[in-house]
Amino acid sequence: MSDHRRRARPSSAVTLADVARASGVSEITVSRVVRAHGPIAPETRAKVEAAIARVGYVPNRLAGGLASAGSDLVGVVLPSLSNSVFPDVLRGLTSALGTGGLRAVMAVTDYDLDAERDAVAALLAWRPAALVVAGLEHRPETVEMAKASGVTVIELMDIEGEPIDLAVGMSHTAAGAATARRLVTRGRTRIGYVGHGAQDLRAAKRRAGLEAALAESDLRLEGVTVVPGPSSVASGREALAALLAERPTLDAVVFSNDDMALGGAFHCMAADVAVPERLALIGFNGLDLAAALPRPLTTVRTARERIGRIAGEHVLARRRGEEPPRLTDTGFELVAGGTD
Template identity: 55%
Template sequence: MLQDMPTLTDVAKLAGVSEITVSRVVRNKGPIADATRTRVLSAIEKLGYVPNRAAGSLASSGSQLMGVLLPSLSNIVFPEVLRGIHSALASTGYQPLIGVTDYDLKTEQGIVSSLLAWQPAAIIMTGFDHTDATRRMLANSRVRVAELMDIDADPIDIAVGLSHRRAGFDAGRHLISRGYRRFGYVGHDWDADRRARLRYEGLCTALAEAGLTLEAEQRFAGPSSTIAGRDTLAAMMAKNPTIDVAVFSNDDMAVGGFFYCLTAGIAVKEKLALFGFNGLDIGQSLPMPLSTVRSNRFLIGKIAVEKLLESGERPTEKQIIDTGYEIVAGATA
């Protein structure tokens, strides 16, 4: 059930200041004591208050705006999602306002606050992890919300993506069916990438059902990259040279692992199988196309926009759209 949106008056009462003081803090105008500013900002966050910057301005056409929050534009996964979003918006008259969070929930919170101030028709976000303040702002608004890439939790309104836990499970079953028994895992930072951890959990479940466990695992304390994949696989192999398959958190890491094998003289597949996730073009362009799981990234972005534009009202029931995935046999596992 939608709540009444908190007002500037509500913030003033909670902070114990005048409405003019709240307005000055919101607009960052005029001298304000640090203690007063802290009280006002704390009240704003607690209430989920969002100022209306569209009121009385030409930006009142905000109903034709759609906020899009992505964690990264350097990771090729998300530009493909954005391409799907643009494709669906092309003939609608809606314009996207794009923000990049760098996988930081506080940064996301600030961007959501800024976007909601312009009263967009809808907001597209990535994943289910948000601060409590972000959730309050969205709950207080009338803005429709789509969360992309993941369907392993309850959405605010609409979720479009795939089950990463099931994808990890199916990848494990696929590799077990191919005769692999000595598994290693090469990953990156889970704090910034919940979906990678879900795939890891799915893989471990598949191994457990077959009476197996991971014999080795190594994670890089940072974002994924080809260099991180190369160096992290090297570290794992130095300690556990007998594994016969390395499962990577994604294709970026797996491509780096492939380059490590070339440098170290390890015969890919024959001595060490490699398996990724995402189905990126770079993985399929290797001398031996990467074995991986392909996600439907363009479709995720396109369907999200289509579902958001089906109605001008927030859905009365949560919707989950599973865009699925495909296991790509490739040549590396």
């Protein structure tokens, strides 16, 4: 194992003693703060809580001789289950973990990084065999907890950045760039974008890649509509209608994902907008439903189930004392449908 990888892997969990040293109080005082038991001066509590956040301490809910009971659990924190994307990831993950007798315990955050931080704290308190989270961007406290936990940490769906431990996924910037180049080669020059909530940081990377690649051909996005909240077919339909009302000369629209693009396709059907003759549509994810449209959606297909399966295999490899690659690029495929 290289020195770089050895340093990247957490070696031991942060303890009460570490918090006591960081805060300058006794372990008993730290324990009282953690268990909310007994009188504690407000200034002392604040000092201990600041030290806990700084060193990444997570209380052990299995203390007292039951720690081995949590060794077959893997904490999984996902941003959404509203479409098949993350269920596909979860299916691959659980199928791989099952071969090693491990079970997934899951939390959903709705792309809220504060909710992710709280979910990670709750799951790490049970001392799981591993922690699996989506994306590479987290609150600083989340990163510190994960690093200090001493467990295998795998970040999914993205490899553009420095992982806490291991990462399995793809380049979203490259996917956005591939989308732009596809449209340029098809002769599209008046391109718009329909997206969803800014909290989806991987969608933001795809948009950045899209805009950078368009700039290579002296093009830019001619119109943008981003709806608040999560993606959905309904919001995609409404957003495309609003965008075309504002920018009627667009000849192509890129969507943040297939849910939104499906909604756009339904708007075009209802409004008698000819696709792709009048307007090209491109999505992201490669959902089965998008392929079932009368004109299958042109989209970027991601290896979602494979990403989950590889993550599960990495967890099992670590338990065997093996060292998986720090970054695993599963790539993507631009699927030419009938909408561009």
